Amino acid sequence: MFDSLQEKLTKSLRNIQGKGRLSERNMEDTLKEIRIALLESDVNYTVVKNFLEKIRLESIGQDVLNSVEPGQLLVKIVHDEIVKLLGDEDNSLHFDEKGLTTIMIVGLQGTGKTTQAAKLASLLKKQGRHPIMIAGDIIRPAAIEQLVSLGSQIGVEVYSQGLEVPALTQINNGIAHAKRKGYDTAIIDTAGRLQIDEVLMNELKDIKDSVHPLEILLTVDALTGQDIVNVASAFNDLLEVTGLILTKFDGDSKGGAALSVKAVTGVPIKFTGTGEKISDLETFYPDRLAQRILGMGDVVSFVEKAQEEMDMKKAEETANRLMHGKFTMDDLLNSIEQSRKLGPLSSIMRMMPGMSDMANAINDQDADKELKAIRAIIQSMTPAEREEPSIMRSSHKRRIAKGSGTSVDQVNKLCNQYDKMKKMFRNLSSLQSMFRM
Ligand SMILES: Nc1nc2c(ncn2[C@@H]2O[C@H](COP(=O)(O)OP(=O)(O)O)[C@@H](O)[C@H]2O)c(=O)[nH]1
Ligand SMILES: [Mg+2]
Incomplete structure (x- = not known):
């Protein structure tokens, strides 16, 4: 997702950053490139138009052409406008602290309602809440079983009365049950359709009017393309959706449509489904x-995911070192080994700054073999070599290759990768200070 958009934007912004002075001419060229990059990535036409208009106004307002570092200032302006496009207001989930918080999940069929209901229940449980899920999809027989199975996986009760009782009745009974049993959050899974249809919409409206959920979360499938915007608008017009969950964010769509949904509907994006x-x-x-x-890169999310699933203390240490541009072979090995717990290497790499090219080149099976070699190589280095690989001469590398059962080529390749990553992290920490992360 966003690979090609990222590539194009980075390229045009890198070009302009290299220039000491900007002219109206090359500024126009850059804006044109940004426009093409956004349109080609499926960002909604009106959104692109407004976006560029704002960049232009901001650039004039901040006098980009005459600033000390015009290229960097422009990057910052683009960055801030993307943040606004994605929503810079409150997008947190709201809770009724005195009673039962009800969260209704709506969306078209196959967009991931049932799955996100369970993911959300699991997340809230981790945060110390006491959730129950209510099965409101009685149209597809398998839907209840799916929810029940997910519920048992995460240890969350699922309320259901089977296929015979009308959905609205079950939901109301489920809410009463949740209150009686002292749950603090009820997540209602609902039925979808292949496309917007009146019967479905009326059914959802009836549920809303009866339950008055505090949150109505709409799942939108990031793989849908431009139509996503129309679907989201239709749901929002009828139900006044309180938040979006962009699902299948791990897929390889161009991503632009997903970027447009917030701007067009005004509904904040609250979560992304990434697998x-x-x-x-x-x-x-x-x-x-x-x-x-x-x-x-997305180092902060990477670190958070890491903290959730791997050794917290180690992850914090690594993160700290990375943020300060310190990065040794041990860190490299450590992060690779820890990240094996997080999923396929390619998906991890994609979160790292400047690593998306490398991620695309990775075949996850070969990667396993390669990791074994990398581990062997690093373990054959002396502590001093791991700390500062630049001290290694050819004779050292021959020794390491022999000790690890690899070749000097492989050792060199690892050293190159290491250098590249180290440089990325160094650049990142200076960029971060600029963006006050
Ligand atoms: N790759 C990916 N697949 C997802 C994600 N969320 C859901 N799915 C898959 O999408 C399919 C439909 O999900 P489901 O929850 O049954 O959709 P529903 O019809 O809206 O309830 C299932 O195969 C899920 O495993 C996601 O974030 N990423
Ligand atoms: Mg479902």
Whole structure:
């Protein structure tokens, strides 16, 4: 997702940053490139038009042409406008602290309602809440079983009365049950359709009017393309949706349509679904995504995911070192080994600054073999060599290759990768100070 957008934006912004002075001419060229990059990535036409208008106004307002570092200032303006596009207002989930918080999940069929219901229940449980899920989809027989199975995986009760009782009755009974049993959050899974249809919409409206959920979250499939905007608008017009969950964010769509949904509907993006696993639900942070789109990586999300699933203390140490531009071979090995717990290497790499090219080149099976070699190589280095690989001469590398059962070529390749990553992290920490992360 966003690979080609990221590539194009990074390229045109890199070009302009290299220039000491900007002229009206090359500024116009850059804006044109940004426009093409956005349109080609499926960003909605009106959104692109407004976006560029704002960049232009901001640039004039901040006198980009005459500033000390015009290229960098322009990057900052683009960054800030992407953040606004993605939503810079409150996008947190609201809770009724005195009673039962009801969260209704709506969306078209196959967009991931049932899966996100369970992911959300699991997330809230981790945060110390006491959730129950209510099965409101009685149209597809398998839907209840799916929810029940997910519920048992995460240890969350699922309320259902089977296929015979009308959905609205079940939901009301479920809410009463949740209150009686002292749950603090009820997540209602609802039925979808292949496309917007009146019967479905009326059914959802009836549920809303009866339950008055505090949150109505709409799942939108990021793989849908431009139509996503129309679907989201239709749901919002009828139900006044309180938040969006962009699902299948791990897929390889161009992503632009997903970027447009917030701008067109005004509904904040609250979460992204990033895979099929229960843990693949992330709180949405506009600034982090903006930085990722601008090729600055998503180190904070990476670190958070890491903290959730691997050794906290080690992860914090590594993160700290990375942020300060310190990065040794041990860190490299450590982060690779820890990240094996997080999923396929390619998906991890994609979150790292400047690593998306490398991620695309990775075949996850070969990667396993390669990791073994990398581990062997690093373990054959002396502590001093791991700390500062630049001290290694050819004779050292021959010794290491022999000790690890690899070749000097492989050792050199690892050293190159290491250099590249180290440089990226160094650049990143200076960029971060600029963006006050
Ligand atoms: N790759 C990916 N797949 C997802 C994600 N969320 C859901 N899915 C898959 O999408 C399919 C439909 O999900 P489901 O929850 O049944 O959709 P529903 O019809 O809206 O309830 C299932 O195969 C899910 O595993 C996601 O964030 N990423
Ligand atoms: Mg479902």
